[in-house]
Amino acid sequence: MKASEYAKQKELAIEYFNKANIILTDEEKNNIEVADFGLGVVNNVGLQLVVYVNTERVCAKEMVLLPGQSCPEHWHVDSYGAQGKEETFRCRYGKVYLYVDGEGEKDNIGAKIPMTDVTVFHEIVLEPGQQYTLMPYTKHWFQAGDEGAVISEFSTMSTDETDVFTDKRISRIPVIED
């Protein structure tokens, strides 16, 4: 992603945080992360986020999805000796369409990766004040509705760099070019 594009996405994210009345420090605004997943179509497949805290035990984030923008299919595996990430998404603004592997946690825990190539996703719609908790190893992806979305995430330690994506072209950690 070009630095200018990165900066533009940060500005857009701040607009959505304002719509959701999420108050950020200047330092947090400056440190907004823009994930383009290495696919070069950030407004379609991308995510903007602020990490409030991330220790060995707890993580909290605030995320923005622009209208129609998706976070692609992935799951959380055991990392650095800790069990895979457990996360709760709480919608603060707009609408989120969350797609969760219908096989669920139970079947996936044994294998520590999804059991089947063919995944039957359940659709969960989250409006402001609604939330959903995902247990480890559960395949999921999510997309904002036409108004975009602001989502709070409460979780165990976040290790974005170990997330496994179904689309093997994806690289989670953004690369910024001049």
Next chain:
Amino acid sequence: MKASEYAKQKELAIEYFNKANIILTDEEKNNIEVADFGLGVVNNVGLQLVVYVNTERVCAKEMVLLPGQSCPEHWHVDSYGAQGKEETFRCRYGKVYLYVDGEGEKDNIGAKIPMTDVTVFHEIVLEPGQQYTLMPYTKHWFQAGDEGAVISEFSTMSTDETDVFTDKRISRIPVIED
């Protein structure tokens, strides 16, 4: 606490959640917890809270302190086989005065309880968008400023019932009378 007083505190809490633009479901509003700590002076020593999620690994809460209201001095001990609670307070509205044991985590971890009877507290002031992370076993208490406060808490599993309070008259779990 009388049921009528409990209901009144819930209504007040909803006013503050509205001021902070925190959107709650009707069920969450209905389930707001009012902690009076058994002291019978809830507007001086008390706390109103909503628990979003509380699993074996992660907890997130939204808390209201009315103007000048305090959550009294306490600390989090190992509970149910898990290490003491680690928590981050993030101010969303108003102002919070947080008092944290100056001896800090390092000295306290060995003993699993505060080392000294005489505690030197550090004052930390949190305004909207500011936060502070407390490690386990650290004595702390906090109080809202004149406008009250709304605080998000991100933590490991919450076990309010095992919190240790300096004032031994305190009973954390509220009792509602007819």
